[in-house]
Each structure stands twice: as C-alpha cells, then as structure tokens.
Amino acid sequence: MDILSLFVVIPVLTITAILFLKDMKQVRVVSAIGMGVQLVLAAVLIYMYLTARHSGNTDEMLFVKDYIWYKSLNIHYAIGVDGISVAMIGLTSIVVIAGIFASWEVEYLRREFFISLILLATGVFGFFISIDLFTMFLFYELAVIPMYLLIGIWGTGPKEYSAMKLTLMLMGGSALLLLGLLGIYFNSAPGGGQLTFNILEISKITIPIAAQRIFFPLTFVGFGVLGALFPFHTWSPDGHASAPTAVSMLHAGVLMKLGGYGAFRVAIFLMPEAAKELSWIFIILTATSVVYGAFGAIVQKDLKYINAYSSVSHCGLVLFAILMMNKTAMNGAVLQMISHGLMTALFFALIGMIYGRTHTRLISEMGGLMKVIPFLSVCYVIAGLASLGLPGLSGFVAEMTIFVGAFQHPEPFYRGVTILAVSSIVITAVYILRVVAILLLGPTTNDHFTHLPDAKWYEKISVVTLIGAVAAIGLAPLWLSNMIGISLQPIVTKILAITPF
Amino acid sequence: MSLENFLIMRQELLMVAVVLILLMAEIFISQENRKHISTFSVVLFSLVTIAGFFPSPSGSLFGGMYIASGTTTIMKNVLNIGILLVIIQSITWLRKIENSEKVSEYYILLISTAIGMNYMISAGHFLMFYIGIELATIPVAALAAFDRMKNKSAEAGIKLILSSAFSSGILLYGLSIIYGTTGTLYFSEVSKLFTSNSLQTLGFIFFFSGMAFKISIVPFHLWTADVYEGSPINITSYLSVISKGAAVFVLVIILFTVFTAIVKTWQSTIYVVSVLTMTVANLFAIRQQNLKRFLAFSSISQAGYILLGVIGGNELGMASIIYYILVYVFSNLGAFGVVTAISNQSGKENMDDYNGLYHTNPKLSLIMTLALFSLAGIPPVAGFFGKFFLFTAAAQKGFYLLVLIAVLNTIISLFYYLLVVKAMFINKSDSPIEKFRSDFPTRLALGICIAGLVITGFASVIFDAIRNLSFGI
Amino acid sequence: MSAGIPVQYFLILATVMFFAGVYGFLTRRNLITILMSVELILNSVNINFLAFNRYLYPHKMEGMFFSIFVIAVAACEAAVAIAIIINIYRRFTTINVEDVNEMKF
C-alpha cells in the first residue's frame, strides 16, 4: 500500500470501525484516533516529500501510482502529490482533527455524524491526491454530498432550506465541471492517439484554443461555485449559518479549497491559453467577490454570516490570484487557501463554541465576553487578527504574496484591479474590529452570560491546533512557500511558453 | 433443431420451458405445496439467468429473423438479472392471502413477457420484433390489473392496454410505410434500402413514436405515471426497469443497424425528445407525493438520460446504455424494493409517511438513500459511473449542449431525490412507520441490489466486458 | 382485388381508416368503442400491408404474413382489454372512459 492511498483507506477504515462500534461514547474516540493517525500520516508525508525533493527528485509529482481502472475509457486511479497537494493535505488533516474535537459533544445521531464527517474528509483527501480527472471528480462529488445530511440533520435555523440550496448549487457547479472535464478529455489528444484523463499527460499537450474557450469557463465556474465565486456564492452564507460547527469548519476550511485547487490544477494548468485570454472577465468577478464579500460582511448581524461573507472575500482572493497567472500570485493563492482554511476553521470553531454557551449568534445580543470567557475570546481576537492580515499570522503571508504577485502583472488593467483588491484589507479590518468590539470588549451586557464556562479541554485542543498552525505559517512561511513555489514551476513554465512576461 | 440452434436461442427456450413447467405445476401441484411455487420459480429462473452467462455461439435462425450475438446475450442477461430480482421481490407480496390463488399465473405472465423481450432484442425482422413487443406488453397489462379488488389496478390495466394498443397501431402504421417503401421487413435489407425521403421519414417517426411509448419518452409518456401508480408495486418496478430496459435495447439495436441512412434525422429527433423528457419528467417529479408515482417520473427522466447514450450512435454509447441499464436495474429495484417492503408492511406509499424512517428502519433508509443517490448519479454508487459514461458517450460526438442540459437536469432530479432523503433522515414524524424486520426474500433482493450498486461501479471489468461486446454505427 | 383499382385507392382508404380510428380513439367515451377504434387502426395497417404486398412486391408474402400476425395479436389484445374492461365495470360500474380517472397529475 502506498502512502497516498492510505489517505483514503484510513478514513474508510475509520468509518468501518465506527459502524461496528457498540458504545456511542467510543465513536468520537475512534474518530479522533483515525483522524489523528491521518494527521501523523500527513506530517510523515510532508517529511517524505521534503526529503525526496531534497535528494534531488525533480519530478512534477512524487509518489505517483497509476492503476488502470476503466480500460476502455483510459480511466485510471492515478495518484501523486506535489508541494501544493501536500500542503493541502496537511491543511485538511489539521482542520479535520480540529473539527472532530470541536464536535466532541454532538449527541444526536453521533455515529452518523462522525461517519458523514469522515466521509466528507475522505472525499477531500481523495481529491487532493488524484491526478486523474475522473478520480478527482469522483472524490469531489463524494465530498460534497455528505454536506446535505450534515447540515440537514445537525444544523440549526432554516437548515433544510440551506442544505438543499448548498447542495444544489454545488452540484450545479459540478455539473458544469463535468462538462468541462469531458471537454478536456475529448481534446486531450488533438494529434490523435489515446485520450486520457491524466492531468500530467494532458498538461503536456495543448488543447485546441477553440475548445479551451468553451471549456475553460465551464471548468473555472464549476470549481468557482465551490470557491464562492461571485455571483455563485449565495449558498455560502446560508449554508454556513445553518451548518453545525465542525461542518462549517470543514466546509469553509477545506471544501471551499477544492474549488481553488481545482480551478488552479485543472482549469488554469490544462488550459492556460484560454485562461489568459478570458482572465479579465473572471478577474472582474473575483475582484468583485473580494470587495463585495468584505462590504457584505460589515453589516451582518449573525457571526456566521459575517464569517461566511468574509470567506467569500478571502476565497475570492484565491481565485483572483490564480487568474493572475504568475508564480508569485499563484503561490499566494495556495498560501491563502491554507491560511484561510485554518483561520476560517478557527473562526467557525470559536463561533460554535460561543454559540454553544450563549445560544445566540447575533452580535447585538452579546457583549463583553472577554471578561467571561477569556480563552475563547483571546482566540477569537487572534483569529480576527489573522483574518485581517496581521504579520506573524498566516493571513499576512498569503495576502502579501498575492498582492505583490498580482501587481507584477504586465498589464495596467490587472494592476489597477489589484489595487482594488488590496483595498479589501481595510474593509476586512472594519468588520473584524466591529465584531471584536461588540462581541468581546466593553462591559458584559447580558447577566446570563456572567457565569459561562470557558473552553473545555477538547475545545482547547481544537482551537490551539489551529492557532498553532496559523502562527507557524505566519512566523516561518519560507519552507511552505518554497515547497509550493517549486511545484508551481511546471505550470509557470507552461504559461511562460505562451507569452513571456 | 440441432444443439447448436438450441444454444443460440437457449435463453428464450429455457424460459419457455420454465413457463411450461409452471403451467404443469399449476395444474398438478397439490394445495399445500402451492406455497413453494415461488421458491420453485426463483430457482428455475436463476438457472435460466445463470445459463445466460455461459459462453454460447452466435448466429441467426429462421432465415435471419432471429439473431443472437454477444451484444444481445449480454442485454438479455442484464434483463434477466432484473427479472430475477423482481421475482424475488414479489414473493412477499404473493404470499398475501388475496394473491395465493394466482401465484403461478403471476410467474407465467411475467416470464412470458420476458420471452417477448428476448425475442424482440434478438429480432432480425420486423415481424419478429412486433410479436416480441406485443408479447412483452399484453401480459403486463394483465399483470397491471392483477389486483382485481383495487380500482387503481384496474384503471392502470385499462390505461396500459389501450395506450399500448394505440401506440402499436401507430408503430405498425409506420412499419407499413417502411414496408411499402422498401419492400422488405428484414433489418439488414431495410437498412440498405432506406433513404431519407419524406415518406420514409414519416414511417420512421411513427415507428419511433411507438418505441418511445414503450420507453416512456415525452410526449409519449403520459400513461406511465398512472399505470405505475395503479399497478402492484412489483409490476411497477418491472415496468420501470425491465420493460423500459428491453425497449431501450431494441431501440438502440434498430437505430444502430436499420436506420443508419437517416442518422441525422434520428439524432435530431432524439435530441428534441431527450431534452423534453428530462425536463418535463423532472418538473413533474418535483411535486409528487406518492412514491410510486414519484419513481415513475424519475424513471421517465432516467429514460431521457439514457437517450444521451443513444444519440451518439457510437460504440461507447451502446456500452454505456447497457451498463447504465444494469446499474439502473440495481438502483431502481433497490428503491422499489424498499417501497415494496414498506408497502407490504404498512400499506404506506406516500412521502410524508416516510418521515423519520431512519429512526425506525435505518437499514431500509440507507438502502433507499444509496439507491436514490445512484439514480441521481452521486458517487460512490454505480449510478455515478453510469451517468458519467452516458454523458461521455454523448460528448464524444460533440453533443455538449445536450450534456449541459442533462447535467442541469440532474440537479433538479437531485433536488427531488433529496426530498425523499430529507423525509427519511431529517423530518420528524409523530407516527413513523413501525420498526420491522423484512423477510428473507426482501432482504436477499435488497442485498443483491446494494452489492450490485457498489460492485458494478468499482469493478471496471463489467463495463469493459460490455464495451467489448458493443458496437456502433 | 381487381387490377383496375389503383394502389392509391387502397392507401387512401387505409389512411382514412387510420385517422378515423385515431379520431374514434380520441373522442369516444365508451371503452368498448375505443377498443373498436384501435381495431380500426390496426385494420388500416393491415390494408396497407396487403396493398403494398399485392401491388408493389407481389413475389414475396411478407405483407400478408404480417397482417395475419397483426390480426392474431389484435385478437389477443382485445381479449385482455375486454377482460380488464369487465373488471373496470365491476369496480367502477361504468365503462365511460372519463370516469376511469382516479389517478392524475
């Protein structure tokens, strides 16, 4: 068994183990163990990856395994990782374990909850290790569908509506995506020969530009829906608001990254010509996302809505950077995915914990929580600071890489739009501080809140893990950035071949 | 008739034998042994099914009126699996007191239709085809009206028989025109003599309408929902899976072999009707409360997706259709199996009755969910693969817009499938369906369905084997 | 079949019968009459087959055979249909097609 497949096998084994458990209490323990193993495995993978690179392995993808699956269509179960996927896998395993701990006290249908959660994780892990478009798409859908049950069963508020909306919109995205993938597949051998779903092989050829013009938008929008591309983001506020804590964490933290990762790995990597040609449309859309999401967040009253809109803004930045199509901006995009994944998970974890205590998410009904639950409040402030791009935390690293990278674009239009996107950092500061000020600072407004308990041990584990990761990236980003940067080289080379910067 | 000939036609002949045996049994068997008829039929039919999988010669009989090839064999096998599942699922229902007198009748009629289907799949001549199709339809009408005491059943029966007679009339009129313009009814000769003049096009359209009726394609589908709702559930599942599947197979074969001269015409026809079928059926399905009716519309929309495999006229298309029907057998029979089980137990068929089902009957709910996900094309169950291949087949010939419409339609269909899931998992109910344990046949059938759903998807052998036996224009 | 009658006459007759059948099917209220209309359609087909066979392809008998089979099958169909109509009458105490309308939408 190769190490990459383990990332799919372990969750499946964990699910199987949970299925046969008799004692409900053990469910969460087993889940935590399973996902803990996964986390360790991710660390091992990162180590192995770095060692391999260090020893001079310059392959585009490492640990490649290729098993033929559907011979007649040349579908393979092909896996492999580069620095980007390794980073995303690391992110996923951190968020998943934090999510498990954050949902330690789920009572209702506990077994089913953890199974769905881990199933979702399986899809995500599978997606990140795939280098075959079919497998990738399979895992993509696998990751999306448990959301329905997770939100519908364990959610709050108008959960059925939100769950349905979220699922249908994401599936709408995947519908477009499917079309895009088929288009890529049938154009993967323009000179004749075997059609293929393998990303690496397709990247070696040039898809005819006429086809690219059709399939690039489909693929990009398809992934973009999951990446909260304006105007297809509206599932995000409702979905996040209704979802239970861990689901919001995983969804915003990891699942939305599938969109960015896919847009990058499939849409841009395979169809750079069309991407270049059409990027201006999407640049406008994504820049709109960035600013629009931030402005939208300012006036929200519900904590989760604020964070959902903020995610729209931050994820918009990911797609924005990807479209800038240079190494730095793309590096920033990946960093932003990781950074946003961690801090938004952190946010949602904290919001869930606060909600669990105050039973409201309306900021107007809360106030002065810093005095009552200092640990959670301080963590919330840290999350906020990370979100508004404080140096020393991951957000800064990612955003600055994006901005500098995007600003290297040779065309003034793109640089102008970059400045527009940059301005979001102020708006972000406004809504973050507004929340912090109303929610945490000031006198404690509600007498009911004066005796709230602070974080429990499992909540602390969840939160501290995430903060640790956020700070680690923020303080020492170089290794991560380099790891990503090296892996970006093939695509950059490919883009440079079109029009040198 | 030499052994060779027997082997070529073995599936039909074996079925005829089964029917005869059952007829004899009906006459000679004692009253107390009657309850074993079901088991007996299942055993017999499983033998038939298994026999179909043995390698056998291909060839033609009756001067080319009957043709057997690898493709037809695998089509028949797929159908046989489905029929076997239906037979197993029917046992519980047939054990009911009001049906005890009609058990062997039921099996005889059912297997007769199967014979008809097999003949029409293997037809090399329109006469054979016509006889097959009628043999496959008329007994079903009797089966639809099987519940003599129920108004709805009678209504379903009359609607089916009249509509199908009408559609046969239209189809025959089309055939007569084709005959008039070509002077022959052999597939191989018709295909040579067929051109695209107006009269022949008219003949083709009438023929196609008749076939579309069997597959229940919009706008020829209107009988479907009523008949499905009124018929006994097992007949509904039979109609929705087996009858439809057989008709699809025949349509594919005829389109691919006979009407090759007017590919453009039938592609456009299929384009139009498949868009209509998917959209209209989905729109109707959204509102349905009765699960049988709901699944009826769902099966109509599935027919729309299946047409995507037909439209390309390519080898991949045929392979994906056969594969999809196989998957569809498992998924739809899985869903119907759950509906049957619950209906047998509690008589409830409405979606509201399923509220909170997960809390009382988690296994049934899970099976239902997987089956519905498979119908919707959600991984990891096989429906995902099936849909993917269908769409691939259409995309291969450049029908991207059609694929787009289809995938957008899958979203609508996902919506209503999720409504059922929502009812079972999320909704609360004051009077949920009691917890119960199904009897062995039901569990067996559902187990096969689930195993099929999982295995068919991941075991690529199946698809590759089908692919090797398929052909395009 | 007098040689003096051109084939068109038969075809026109068949077409008229066909549409008469269709019209009858669509407008009659009595289930039995509807069944009769179906028979009309089938018989128009038969005429077609026979006329084609006799006039255009007289050396082969396919059309003849086909119409024989159609007649046979129509008989079966009628048998089953009438059985069901009887059952309808028992259940609904009417054979007016508009009253057989429990399931819709």
Add this chain to the structure above:
Amino acid sequence: MTNFGYTIWIPLLPFLMFLLLGLAGNKLKAKLSGLLGTAGLAVITILSYFTAYKYFFGGENAEEGFQKIQAFNTVWLNLTDKLHIDLGILLDPISVMMLVVITTVSLMVHIYSLGYMKGEKGFERFFAFLSLFSFSMLGLVVATNIFQMYIFWELVGVSSFLLIGFYYTKPSAVRASKKAFIVTRFADLGFLIGILILSFNTKTFDFITLTDPSGPAFSQSTSAAFMGLSVMTWSMIFIFMGGVGKSAMFPFHVWLPDAMEGPTPVSALIHAATMVVAGVYLVARMFPIFSLTAPVALHVVAYVGAFSSLFAAIIACTQTDIKRVLAYSTMSQIGYMMLALGVSGYGGHEGLGYMASMFHLFTHAMFKALLFLGAGAIIHAVHSNDMTDMGGLRKYLPITHMTFLIACLTIAGIPPLSGFFSKDEILAAALHSNKLLFAVEYLVAGLTAFYMFRLYFSIFWGKDTHYHHTPHEAPFTMTIPLMILAVGSIVTGFIPFNELVTSDGKPFESELELMVAIPSVLVALFGIGFAYLLYFKTNGLPDKVAGFFKYGYKWAYNKFYIDEVYIFVTKQVIFRYISTPIAWFDRHVVDATMNLIASTTQNVSFRIRDFQSGQIQKYAFVFITGAVMLAILFIYFLN
C-alpha cells in the same frame, strides 16, 4: 563591520519576553512579570547604547561618512525571482539613533509602569503588550527593506490597538482602539500600494539598493507617468500616506487624541515618543528617493507637515483634557519634523532639514515622554484628566512640577534646553527653502509656547482647587523616570547631530543662526507671557479671548469637526450607502435570483400538471400530436 551580529537580540529579546508573558503571564506573579519585562528591556537598552557607541564612535567610519551596515539578514519569504521579503538588521545613523530613543523611552515607561499600573487587572498582559510593542518598533527601525518595515509597521499598529484598548471593558477605550486601528489601517493601504508600485518598478525592497543614488529607483524616476506625475512620485506619495496615518498628520490625525484612552505610559511611549514618529522615520528612511526622484512628493510632505502642525497647535489651545492637549502638541511637533524633511535637500548642508528633523525627533521623544509621564503622575494624583479639575498642584507634586516645567520650557524652545536647538535648526532649514512655511512655523512656535504654558499654569498654578483626596507625589518608580527624562531633555540639545545623523551619512558644518534663533525665542516668550496673563491666576480673560474668536474658538474646540466627517464617512457612507445596499443586493438580487430559479421551476412544475390529466384520450391526443409534430418538424424543416 561584521561584529554587530549580536544586535539581533535587540528586537528578539522583547519578542521572547512577549511570548513568555503572553503565554505564561497568568501563571506568573504579576510583579514578577513586570520585573521580567523591565529587566529584558534594560538589557536591550544597554545593548542599544553599546551599539550606538560602537557605531558612532567605534572609528569604523572613515572619511566617507557613516555607512549602512547590514548586521543581519535572512530571507523570510520569497516572492518573485527578484523580490523577497527579508528580515534583518540595518544599522545606519538614523536606525541607531532610533534604537537609542526607543529603548530609552521604553525603559523609562517600563519602570514608570511598574508604579503606575500597580494593582491593575491584567498587569502581566500590559507588560506583554509593551514587550510586543518594543519588539515591533525595534524591528521597524532596523528594517533592512521596506517590506520588513511594513510588517513591523502593522505590528506596531496592532500593539497600539491592544494597548489603547487595554481597558477593554471601557466602551470609549474600545472605540478609540478600533478607530486608531482602522484609520491607520486605511493609511497603511496607501503604504502598501506605494510599496507595490515601488517594487514593481524597481524590483527590489531593499533599502540599501533603493536609496543608492545609482540604483534602480533612480533610473525609474521618469519612466512611466500617470496623471502628470511619475510613478516614483506616485509611489512616494502613497508610501507617505502610510506615514501620514501612523504619524497622525492631517487628515489621518483623528485617532491620536482618542488614543489617549489608553493607559498614560502607553501614550508616552507609543503616542508621543516612538510609534507616531514612525512616519517621519519612514520618510527619512526613503529620503534619497523622495529628494532625488520625487520632489513633488517631498513638497506634499512639507505642506502636510506644516498644515498639521498649525492645525494641531490651534486645536491644542482650546482643549481641556491634558492628555489631549499633549496629543495635539505631539501632532504639531511631528508636523515640524515632517516639514523639516519636506524642505530638506540631499547631501551636505542642503540636508540641514533632514538633520534637524532627526534632531527634533530625538529631543521631542525625550521631552514629550517626560510630559506624558508627568501628566500620568498628575492624573495618578488627581484621578482626572481634565485641567479644569486641577490647579495649584505645585505644592503637592514638587518633582512632577519641576520636571514638567522643564519639559514645557523645552518644547517652547527656550535655550539652552534641547528643544531650542532642534527647533532652531528646523526653522533655519525652512527659512532657506520656503518662506511661507517658515512663517507658519514661527506662528506655531508661539502657539506651542502658549498652549504648553496654558497647560502648565492651569495645572500647577491657577485656582486652588479643593481635592477630595489630598494629591500626593508619585512613588519612586514613577518619579525616577521623570527625572532621568528631564535630564535628557536638558542635555540632548548638545549632541552634535550634524556630525552624526545626516542625509548622506557625511558630517557637515552647521551653526546657530541667530537671525532665526532670537526671534523664535522671543515668540516663545511672548506665548509664555500670554499664557501667564490668562492662566496664572483665575480670571475671566480666557473666556473673553475665546469670545473674541467666537466661531473660530468653537471650531477649534470641536477639532474642526473632522471627527464628524469621519463618522459621516464610516457610518453613513460605508455602512448605510455601501454595505447595507450590498448586503441587501446580495440577499434580494443575487440570492433571490438563485431562489427565483428554484421557485420558477416549482411554479412551472405546478402549471404543467394538467398535462397529466388522467384522461387516457388526452394522453393519446398528446401522443399523436407529438408524433405528427415530430414528423412535420423533420419532413418540412430539418430535412
């Protein structure tokens, strides 16, 4: 040159202290954590002094003047092939000078806080934040590249935010901290954009490369232009915008007076002596570029500085909150520094303004910290910020009184105190460059003397106020820093800045220009005298004067309604006219469109249900119609 490696500890030590106090602070005893923080700072103060001595007097600088020394540099983040963010330590005259300033004031504030903050809840948190601030500020001044500067720029911003909002249960403090952060953040946006433009054109962040007159910044100067100004000018203006925000220049000054909600030692450290001069430092750091490639931007600097200093001085005359008076005074003094930079040239005597600005920065740090700490001692004694609650305090607080007086005299520019020398250089520089600005600064000098002594007289003389508790002198931990800083205020004027801190690193000759000095002292004395008349004894004169200016007074008292403008922009424009519509749009247009698709589907689904009428004849009708339609379609249209 290489043996400055140890300087890495100067920023690092406070950072470690921050981590220690921040993570384990609540486990330690409050007092211990305070002492730890102070001890850490003492160590780096010594290191800084040692560095300064070694740098300036170590004899390494030959005839070519003081070199920029990169004591340490490491890549923190790779951006493009050429651009990379480094973290490092750059030693040159101004950074070394700043090290001295920061560590000195910070140490004083640490010591002072041991007394001032005693018994406060969150004592260790306070020291943790102070350490964080010290770390950030030190990191800022030793930055080897502009991006490092930006990083620490943000960090000082956040430490300032944390410290202003130290009393987080007090709504006004929360508001003030929020305001400070957002306003400076907005200015930082400009900084960032400036960096982006600059780095895009020069392909480097590195200060040494950037400020090298033969480097890429200078070859770019005329390359591209936008709206009549070269890209370098634009980038410098944007970068200066960051400085405007951080240094509380008009129009981004609004946060500074409110920032006085923070504990007084914080005001002394951050909002008087160190952080607010970061803007000045930034311009000084980029000075060669400003001066040689973007003179227009430098003009902007000069005018913004001049206007701010006048503006603030006028407001300061009307305020009654002593910390706010000091805050406006800070703003005014920083305006001086900006002006000095703005009128300066590059190299030799031309760079007089540059030198003067740095000189004033240095002296200002001493006396303004002294003023704030003194104010703290007064507030500590009186438990009020408002000078109308005070009077005759000289009897109760003798040490505070003396040191405060020294500080007031210094800021007023009375010789031989340090303020006199530095201000004189600034005026001289202005005189040589721009007469209008020179005149403005003269006026401001008079106003400064007036409002400072207004403050002084109202607190220590004036009416004999009756106090609930007899005010008592602060403890030693507080008075000792006062005395040290007082000494500093007196003697620092004699430091030969023209030999040490100059625009090109080379010393130049400069002497007291009596033509400038004598009138300026006279103006100051006039101001003091006027204040004496009005405030030495309680009388009705102040009201009469106020009545004389009437609307002018009212406008100045209300800070020219700039706050209201800000509130309008944020509350009305951003919240009501941008965000609320966007949020509405999102729900009712974008989301509604998605929902509309869904509801349309449902609606259509309901509309077409009559097709399924249950009537078999209708079914057949549809059937035959469908067939005929298809036939017509394919025979007549598509064939």
